[in-house]
Amino acid sequence: MARPDRPLTDGRLAIWRHPLPVRLTHWINVLCVVVLLMTGLQILRAHPHLYWGLASDFDDPWLSFPVIPGWMTLPSWRDLAAGRNWHFFFAWIFVINGLIYLTYALISGRVRRLMEPSREELRDIPQSVVQHARLRFPEGEAARTYNVIQKLTYLVVLFLLLPLMLATGLAMSPGMNAVLPELLELFGGRQSARTLHFLAAMGLVAFTVVHVLLVFLSGPINTLQAMVTGWYVIRTEPEDATDDPA
């Protein structure tokens, strides 16, 4: 599965970063998340008020949206039926795609190899935060793996946020409530589940904004090319050429 490094000219090295299943599932997931978000806002528009607890206390929503603009929703006009049909269609693809990715990433050892932070890394988190804030991204050997913040973020997204989207979505289903009432209770009732579904979606939006921003700040050509072709370019330390005057 892993492929050997490919030396390029002027001290650069192409490393095999994202195997095909990762690239495919990543972009399918992006499509799903975008459609799910836009159709989700269409569904929210049918009753743009959020509550905590079992039921809706119509006099006391904790959050209301006076307007949800059409450009944010799919379709742009009001159509709850279409919004729901598209939401559930893409929810199925999202779930199947996610299962394929997780199975692959766990079995191939990708999660352990690329995302499990070492003890030293966890200790050095503050330093890594500072580096991140200065927008210093490693280009050499250190760029072979994700940095510790990236690792933790991906772990949270993959094993918390995305599964939470699915679980809170299923908790809103009256059919599922009959077979898995524990899930409904876990989230504190259907209206809490709906609120958490919304908050998790906003968490995902926040992640995506930062994620895309960092892709662009850290060298969009290289990282995007890696997510399309699989090959990522790093710099090798130019040891023999310049360091040795003799």
Next chain:
Amino acid sequence: MIRPDRRLLILGGAAFLSGCDALVRNPQATCTVKKAEGLTRGAQRAVIPRTALAPEYTEREISKNFRANGSIDPADREYRALRANGFRDYRLVVDGLVERPLSLSLADLKRRPSRTQITKHDCVEGWTSIGKWKGARLSAILDEAGLKPNAKYIMFYCFDALDQTEDGERYYTSIDLVDAFHAQTLLAYEMNGRPLPIKHGAPIRLRAERQLGYKMAKYIKRIEAVESFAHIGKGKGGYWEDRGYEWYAGI
């Protein structure tokens, strides 16, 4: 550098959005997307045991302000007359693919095996209210009428028209036999310990607790057992179903 990027982003975004809208308008795409409903129904039927009960709640959790959705005051002339007389002349007709068609008064219905339950009502719009319902078990009524072997769906025809006009298209919907014979499926005539209020569907409404609110027809006039609903209305099994909503409303 920033300028062309931003223009590209806006153009790309606009193209994406209008592309999405065009796809939603495309009947072929709609047809594909609607296939997910079959998958959802199949998956839910596979994981939810036939007899699994919807969660029930306590008196304390009953909503003070249970929202009434859809019609709240049918304009139908016959309905108005029945209502003026306290529904004393109301008859629920049960016919179609049954051995013994029935015509039941409200008093008849109240003598049939009943059930009382406090359940949540999940609207397709997203809100939830909790109410206490008492009604005749639909399974008992259907057993009394005796379904013919080819009966597959139970249709509910109502007095109300959602456009609130006298001759507007009447509300209707349908469920399959799994839900029709479910223990919590009731022809409810009481809500929160009192006769079912007009705005909640008097004299009787359906409770089908494992589906969304639009399946729980109010102002029921007639129940019909059918083999297929392809010839009824626009053929999708209900008023909202004919307007794009899923026939299986388990999510």
